[in-house]
Amino acid sequence: MSQIKITNLTFAYEGTYDNIFKNVSFQIDTNWKLGFTGRNGRGKTTFMRLLLGELSYTGSIHASVHFDYFPYAVADMSLTTREVIGNIEPHYEHWALCKELYQLELDEGILDRVFNTLSQGERTKVLLAILFLKSNNFLLIDEPTNHLDLEGRECVSNYLRRKKGFILISHDRMFLDHIIDHVLSINKTNIEIQKGNFSSWMQNKAYQDQFEIAENEKLLRDIHRLGESAKRTAGWSDLTEKSKFGSDVPDRGYVGHKAAKMMKRAKAISQRREKALEDKKKLLKNIESNDALEIKQADHFSNTYLVIDTLSASYGENVVLSDLTFKIEKGDRVAIIGANGSGKSSILKAIIQSLKLNAGISYSENEAIQDLHTSGNIKGAKDLVISYVSQDTSHLKGTLKEYALEHALDEGLFKSMLSKLDFDVIQFEKDIRFFSEGQKKKVLLAKSICDRAHLYIWDEPLNYVDVLSRVQLEDMILAYAPTMIFVEHDQAFIENIATNIIELG
Template identity: 60%
Template sequence: MSLIQVSNLTFAYDGSYDNIFEQVSFQLDTDWKLGFTGRNGRGKTTFLNLLLGKYEYGGRISASVSFDYFPFPIADKGRMTYEVIEEIYPDYVHWELIRELTLLKVDETALYRTFDSLSQGEQTKVMLATLFLKENRFLLIDEPTNHLDLHARALVSDYLRAKRGFILVSHDRAFMDNCVDHILSINKTNIEIHKGNFSDWWLNKERQDQHELAENEKLKKDIKRLSDAAKRTSNWSHEVEKTKNGTRNSGSKVDKGYIGHKAAKMMKRSKSIEQRQQDAIDEKSTLLSNIESADSLKIAQLPYHKHQLAELAHVSIVYGDRTVCSDVSFTIEQGDRIALSGRNGSGKSSLLKLICGEDITHTGTFRKGSQLRISYVSQDTSHLQGSLTAYAAKSGIDESLFKSILRKLDFARIQFEKDMSAFSGGQKKKVLIAKSLCERAHLHIWDEPLNFIDVISRMQIEALLLEHAPTILFVEHDSEFCRNIVTKVIEL
């Protein structure tokens, strides 16, 4: 056991006026299995890069271990997989590697195939197996669940549960709950560490938020009551002051000693009220600083003139001589929230594209309602560049509504001034979802919409789908999300 010590860490990117981290201090145990959470753009990947020594920063980071980053950058993915492994860890022991690959259900024959011929899930498993072979290393695992299907996610999560000494960036609640024992959370104003898994941390956060909201309301009432008392005391003091040089109603002379004593008592009471009021204001100012805004989202889906929107009967999709899916049959009816489920490569994205109207070679029967309007969210965000204003205009959506949705998804106003190419992966995905929510459509089709998106935003999207019950067909590997919102599952 050893410690990673972070002291007075301060960092901002060149040309930025805003510090991402400011005077941050905490320590981590190298035996911990840390889940790293926080809303998109808060600096999770930046912090991992600071640990790796990629940027200059203020303060101090000290550790007796070295850091490795996942995903490891592969210079040439066309090489044999065993050559890629040698690049990552030249001194690996073969039988130890086979042991790790067996735990991850990767066949040894994968070593003798080119790395780029492996599925993305297999590539993830090979890199994790190799990196965990290294000794005296602390592994920084950045969003390994992207592009992993449900089965692979469960397998990798079980694998990580048996390991120790890593930071895991993930927004999949079930995945983290299974394999971490501490949570490192980047909040609005600080970084905190909590013992337990994600659900433990979230329950504690909800309790803390409710306590702070209740205290805030109590202090608001106290401040108003004390403010009213201060005004009354001030008025009394003013009235007493007027009697000093006057006479009583009876015409007798004023007892200036009594008046002075009474004025002094009122002054003392006034000072006491002012101090109590200031204390309440100071206490109130420490509350609510880390409560996340999670305003409700809306979707205005168009009603369709028929109950059934689309039908697939015994559909098979073929690429060249390879059949990616076969004999698929299901209908899409108004109000359905359908999850397409299956392992990577089983044809989920191809089916979505077929329904969206792309020219996909297929057999069987596919019928789609006439004049059916579809809003599509792609897996791919690489095309996003330029300003949000120009993107809204090009997409034919209302710019004010578009930006309002992004604000609810935790976009700071300063982000509106940036080029989209500079956004984080999660922020880019939010742009696509916000655009889809602005579009007037009968059916929403989303292909892995939650990749890179933070947990709180996932919960907002869940609440949206449950409240407004739009017709939606989607592919998503977040098991908690699917369990909460689906009405029908199509297993490929």
């Protein structure tokens, strides 16, 4: 066991004036299973890059361990899995690798398969196995759940629960709760560490926020009362002082002493008020904005929005879906779940392709749809308007103003939604290409929220999106009850908002 000590850490990206971190100090025990949380764009991945020595900073980071980062970059996907592992960790022992693969529910035969033929979930598991082959390293695990299906998340969760000595970035609440024993949170004005899991941290934060709000209201009342009292006492002192100059005053010294005493009391009250003002400044700095999101769905005359009858789908000779039948009524929120490769996203793309709705879909997404071959029947209500959120964010570029113009969005409403999702004004002038992955996904979500659609089709909308924003989205959906069909792997999100679930075999 050893300590990682961060002292007076300050960092800002070159060419910017806003510090990501300023005079941050804390320490980490290398035996902890540390969950790392905070709003998108606060600097979680940046902090990991600082630990890895990839960025210059002021202050100090002292550690007696080496750091290793997940996910690894795989330069050549055409190599076998065994070769990929050997390139990343040349000195591994075969028995140790087989042990890790077994714990991740992977067969040893995967080693002789070409890495590019593995599913996203299998690749994630292999790269995690490599990570834990490295002994005496402190591990930095960045978003391992992206693109993992529910079964894969459970497997990886059980795997990490048996390990220790890492920082884990994830926005999946249940996943974090199952694994971690400490929480490192990047707040608005500081970084803090608490013992416990994510739920206990969330509860403690709620208690702290409630206390600060109540204390702030009390101080506001005290400040107003003390201000009025100081004015009255000072006024009485002035009147008393003036009265000593009257011709009928028998003892001017007594009156002057009384006026000075009253003035001293007024100054004491003013000092108490100044202290209350200082105490107030310390409050509310880390209370997160959870302003309610609003989605203005369009109304449709039909109660049945979509009917899917014996739908089958394939990419070339690869059949991903066979004979699926269901329908979507007004007010339904249908979650599609299943293992990776079971055809979840293909259903959404088949619906879009059938209804010939291209608005809001990038060129790359259209190309992917062109390769999709379907049979069966998809019938949508007449004049049905769909809003689509894709998994892909690579096509995003330009400023938010340009993006709003391109998609005929009300710029003010669009930016208002992003502000509620914790975008700072400084972000509004940046090129979207330089946003974090979570911020890019929020751009797509904000656009969809602003669309006046009948049916919202969201494909893994929560990838990279922080927990507090997930809660905002849940609250919005429950409040406005839009009609939706979506693919998502966040179990809490599914349980909270889905009215129907389609599970693919």
